[in-house]
């Protein structure tokens with residue numbers, strides 16, 4: 001089992017399920033995560049497999065990065081591990097594109113009571129065969145009863161997506177910041193946030209900005225290297241090297 005409790009952050013190069021299996025029961029306060037679902041890409045096969053932006057190095061076999069095999073069986077194991085590692089009275093935010101929301105979203109209900117589907121309005125129009133996409137979705141659930149810190153928060157979050165991101169599908173820190181901010185109650189100290197699909201480390205930066213500890217993983221060595229550099233620079237210089245934007249509070 002991993003002993004991450006005394007560290008400000010731990011970043012590990014592992015498959016999401018393997019990482020979760022190394023985390024003790026009831027030890028995580030908030031999971032925020034943005035899995036690389038294989039379903040959406042296999043379904044759409046847009047252009048030359050480009051998801052967004054222009055990136056110098058394509059990853060393996062023409063894909064930007066390895067995708068999580070999102071069969072019902074694999075996704076169920078992922079969800080049951082998330083449930084096991086979360087403390088009683090905790091929250092989980094799982095991101096979905098529209099395709100995966102319809103194919104996998106209902107499975108979340110078998111493990112967690114889903115409280116909301118939050119719409120992330122990316123403010124900038126994207127690709128799409130019919131209507132062009134400008135939104136993604138976040139399933140918000142709890143383990144046990146835990147309120148949120150601000151009851152006047154609505155379920156449509158308008159946060160500009162990152163254009164010309166350094167890492168494919170890099171999400172704005174502000175998006176994860178909002179998830180953690182609403183989950184962290186006033187009297188809560190030393191919370192641990194987990195993201196097993198770390199990518200460029202946006203969730204880690206958000207957690208550290210909110211004084212939480214962080215544990216994250218990614219199957220890609222490159223993602224781990226990028227995140228480590230980003231987090232270390234942030235902790236030393238308070239500068240986010242992948243995003244200069246200030247967060248509106």
Ligand SMILES: C[S@@+](CC[C@H](N)C(=O)[O-])C[C@H]1O[C@@H](n2cnc3c(N)ncnc32)[C@H](O)[C@@H]1O
Pocket residue numbers: 014015016017034035036065066067068069167168169170171172196197198199200201202203217218219220223
């Ligand atoms: C959508 S991206 C996450 C982007 C991230 N939220 C950010 O803001 O940069 C998904 C990530 O999952 C990773 N990934 C794919 N399959 C995985 C697996 N089985 N276990 C862990 N990570 C995986 C990919 O390498 C990729 O970095």
